[in-house]
Amino acid sequence: QAQLVESGGGLVQAGGSLRLSCAASGRTFSIYTMGWFRQAPGKEREFVAARRWSGGNTYYADSVKGRFTISRDNAKNTVYLQMNSLKPEDTAVYYCASSGSGYYASPQSYSYWGQGTQVTVSS
Numbered sequence: 001q002a003q004l005v006e007s008g009g010g011l012v013q014a015g016g017s018l019r020l021s022c023a024a025s026g027r028t029f030s031i032y033t034m035g036w037f038r039q040a041p042g043k044e045r046e047f048v049a050a051r052r053w054s055g056g057n058t059y060y061a062d063s064v065k066g067r068f069t070i071s072r073d074n075a076k077n078t079v080y081l082q083m084n085s086l087k088p089e090d091t092a093v094y095y096c097a098s099s100g101s102g103y104y105a106s107p108q109s110y111s112y113w114g115q116g117t118q119v120t121v122s123s
Helices: none
Strands: 002-007 010-013 018-026 033-039 046-052 058-060 068-073 078-083 092-099 110-113 117-122
Touching: 002 092, 002 110, 018 033, 018 092, 018 117, 033 068, 033 078, 033 110, 046 068, 046 078, 058 068, 078 092
Parallel strands: 010 117
Antiparallel strands: 002 018, 018 078, 033 046, 033 092, 046 058, 068 078, 092 110, 092 117
């Protein structure tokens, strides 16, 4: 199995930036897609961004397109989510996840999840 450890959350003012990191270890050879999801209080977990582990195709939710960027450091087996122009509605717990197959935007496609990191954007 793969282990995922996230870091980088925090409190930021609207318009600011944060970078989240997700370090993968274990059976990384079985990873097909790395994704970021978020969950705000009282809401369902929603797709944010995803990147194919090999090949580099990226996908974004419409709500973050143009503001967030997902990238990977191959040497460190780490995936990043650079978040710019943050808005109060981006406030949520952010989770990274790894998938062996399936639709990149569906949480059900992901087998392993990190512990989550809180992102709070103040207005």
